[in-house]
Amino acid sequence: MYPFKDGCYAPRNGWYVAAFNHEVKRELLSRWILNEPVVLYRTEAGEPVALDGRCPHRHFPLGKSCLIGDEIQCLYHGITFGPDGKCTRVPSQTHVPQTYKVKKYPVVEHGLWLFIWPGDPELADPALLPDLEPSGWSDPEFRFQPFYSLEVEGRYQLLNDNLLDLTHLAFLHGTSIGVAGNAEAPEERVELAHVLKSRRNMRNVPIMATQRGRFDYDGPVDRLAGMDFYLPGFHAGLDEMRIPEDHPTRGGERLTCHRVFHAVTPARLNSCNYFFGMGGIMSDEEFDATREHLWPVIEEDAMATREIEAMLSTLGYYPDELMLKSDTGAVQGRRRLQAMMDAEGQVAR
16 A cells, blocks of 8 residues: 555554543543554553454444443443453343453553554563653653644655655744745664664754744754654654854753654554644743644645545556655655564565
8 A cells, every 4th residue: 555565454463542541431431543443442450452342242332331430331232341451241141152352452541642553462562662752751841742643634654754854944934834945954764673763963943833922033044954753653753942052142042842742543444643742941831832833734734645646546557656865764764664564574465
């Protein structure tokens, strides 16, 4: 499935974000993950649970059923499943067949998120979760908040591509967070076992439109921007802005220090779950203001993803891409994801 080999959609053996922690409560929550329905909830003890979201009897959605204690009772015929996925009751008979069970997914709460492992549960190693320490997670000055959770009508790799090539900031987000330096500054890349790192150092660039008037300084700034892509779908970004070193009295003074988190999880074949969170040395008022002014930016990325998906779906075939130097990161990401799918034995049709 474009842009991967025919028959390949997304790696299964990897940690994806299923939800923000606060979204998973005592109510049943339905999500599509890797084209499979999943139901999420917490037990009475507060432990998160992720199960196959359809009853194996008539395929009624378990997310639209009833939570009784720690068990889900299918709304259609009352068949009940425990948090381990095993059937505990069939009202129409006394015998419970061993075949009556639903898949239980490994889940881990990590940072702001609930991560799910859709593949082989024996391979679900918590050591493969994204490393949050480089994002300042243990820094007492930093605070972190969830911002937005939405489903975008576009296959998930389109949004991964967007985040792996930040030259688009200067244009798609030119009236908000983008400046010309996003496209012109050279990119430094590092490729590691489970993460692709990108950094851009921009010198004496205009201050972002969304930041004008927020400080007692509106001149040019030095800006460090980067993104770490933790395969298969978690992007941890940084954005720091300082007064240029050559300023006569305030050179090097830090104006902003932000961390952004984009989690991209395949939903249906042509849609993805998108979770955006943020961190920084910020007050509640600053978080609230940032949450408000960043929503149009997130919608711009969602719009671009939707438009490309509509183009590809309407054409009915996948035209060749004319690649640029700035596509190096996206190409690296695609190759690494394809290698993960090849290792899983996903066979092209």
